[in-house]
Amino acid sequence: MHLHLDALSLLFLGILLPQVVAGAMAGMRDSVTFWVFVLGMGLALAAADAFTLVFGFELMSAASWLLVLRGDQKPATLYVGVAIFSAACLVPAVFLPAGPIAFLLIVLGAGAKAGLAPLHFWLPRAHPAPPAGVSALMSGGMVKVALYVIIRYAFVVLAPAAQPWWGGVLVVAGAASVLIGALRAMLETELKTMLACSTVEHVGLIAVGLGIALRAKAMGDGAMAGLGLEAALLCAVAHGLYKPLLFIGAGEVKHSVGTTSLNWLGGLVRGMPKLGLLMLGGAAGMAALPLGPGFAPEFILWHAAIAAAGTGGIIARIGFTALLVVLGLSAALALGAAVRMIGIGFLGRPRTLQAAAAEDARRWPLIGMALLAALCVPVALLPGLVLYALTPVILLLAPQADAPPLTYAPLSLAVLAGLVAVAAGFILHRYGVRGSREVPAWNGGFGKPPPWLPFGDPATQPSATGFAEPIARAIGRGLLAPGGADPAEAFLLTPLTRLHLRCVRVAERLRRATIRQRLAFIFAALVAFLLALGLGEGG
């Protein structure tokens, strides 16, 4: 067991640290399994040899399985199955010589753990299961550790054998994750499941950035490699801040209201103002809105994709054009998902009495969230500075990387907005009528609700399901499996389950065979063996 820290490990440890603190504040401080989980992630990140890396990775998997199991039995089985698959790919891969097989096994093994399509189906089931602090760390930290393994091997360990198509593999898998993740985030009504789907989307964005960089590095294009890496690493940093924040917030909603189904929430900002504002900040990051933490990575990634579309063969160019469509669609879907989360869950009228009576979040989780939100501020307003801090990592991964300077300047935009705000405020204050009056809602001329329904009839309010239904109709039908199921689940998991069942049946029949059948079987095997031997000798 050897440990060694370089710029890449330090960056990912830095991404991990605030989440661990926030997760511990969110009620996981006394759980031994939680700390073993953290230890496993730390070991995997600080490992200097392949054995330590795999040991840490599996320690992380095992501990998180226990944590998932404590939350919910059903996804835990699926989770441990995927973890075993990922180990089965990783363990041989780290000991293989550098080459395409090692790379593909790493992408399969670590990608399954990170939630890259088509092996992402477990993530929206398993991540919401454990308590919020653990969900936060799984979504913000564990997938990053898996991505770290991909980065470490694709860019450093296997670098001498790298070829441009390796990047293509990552881009395709990433684009599929982005689209499916964003679409499912728009359609899910359960808050934590929705956040987990959004994690799939962001993992996809990081993978697309990494893929573009890997391809550009193999082709010797320093500018594009720099852009891709900047996008991927900045996205990893930002996502590691706002996603744990949102997960902890979802846990507090669960604690306070008793449910996280958006269809049973509503108007939470009234009872939980602090939580509501923090969630609004997190949602701005998730939706990649300008002046939020999520915009700069998306900005760089779009630039990288546009630059990539100008290079390579015509098929690759057309592929990158399609990638741009996917990125645009997904960005707007992510925006819709974030608006739906805030608009349906936190604004509007309460849909249940529990939602109406919600009280603000407990103190320690709120402090953890505030810590994450405070760290989001520099990422949101000074992305150039964060990119400067990332330079050693980028140079470590691609020594020829040379990205053009960032042309997105949030501070200048904020100054412009401030100037407009001052001018508008002056006009409204000087010439306008001040103050406001509270009245019953106009609601297109419908009357006031009756006194026995203090918040009006909840059924007249748009629901989360109804809000997403048109998108399910316009896009979901084409992209999702019948019944709105995840395509990976319907076309990969279900056939595998069926195959497994069939094999089990055959095995069971063999086990239950009578003595006569067994003797016949052994006799037939003997005859076949002798026949083969005889034919082989004769030939």
Add this chain to the structure above:
Amino acid sequence: MVLAFFLRLLATLLHVALTFALAPLVMGVVTTLRAWALGRRGPPVIQPYRDLYKMLRKATLVPDTATELFSAWPVACALSIAVAAMLVPGFCTGLLTAPLSDFITIMGLLALARAATMLGGLETGFGFGGAGAWREALYGVFAEGALLVVLLCFGLLAHGVTVDGIAVAFDTQHIGISVSLGFALAAMLAVALTETGRIPTDNPSGHLELAMVHEAMLLEYSGRNLLLLNYAAMLRLLLWMSLIGAIFLPFGMARATDILSWPGGLLLWLLKLAAMAVVLPLYEVSSAKMRVFRVPEFLGVAMLLGMLAGIFLFVAARIGA
């Protein structure tokens, strides 16, 4: 050096002042011309100014089911549109805001305004606002995809994606009339019509709440909140006109450092705006509003045209045309 900076500052201030002052007028011209085209007399062109002043003097009502953030959404919407309008070059290139005018930043600011409006629609928790919000979300998904792929076409032709850079490149380089740009224009017009809430996707003068999109989200707003939202809608129309003008009709744009070119640039900018303000109502009266679920098909065609524009460019680069 100092003089150049001073001139650029002056041009920027002039651009901002004109944009903010002319936005209601453009909306008024479009409304009046539309009424004429329909055979009605229509309001005077300065009616939007009067409406804005009226809203300034009206009391602001807040529904009792709304949360504390009710008045924050109009401010967020208006501010992001205003910043975006300051970035898009109007009569001249080389403004002080030019380095910021990345097309993706502008798309982000428009998305921010859209998100704020949608949240405002969901705020009171009544059906009409929610219906407007989900329609906006649906349209936005397709519009953003189409816009990003059109951007690829500009990026390849102009070797950069700041609006200012695209305008300069298209003005000075010999791009000529290409099939790709034609497709890109068609796609961009479809997106612009959707984003500004015009026929065929939305009807700005509709009076039936069930069929509204943009207006449905504003139903509960009044007084200064409504003023901000309506003014943002006017600015958005002018912004899209300037954007299309800067990219597809960049001829005759002045340079900020050359004060003698300003009058010509100003005149041409006003002419371009006027031409677009004539074409828009003519198009609107000659077509009908679409069913909600036809709009994704409309924008899907735009997306396809954007992709085709890119692919044609690749093929052209391959065969050396």
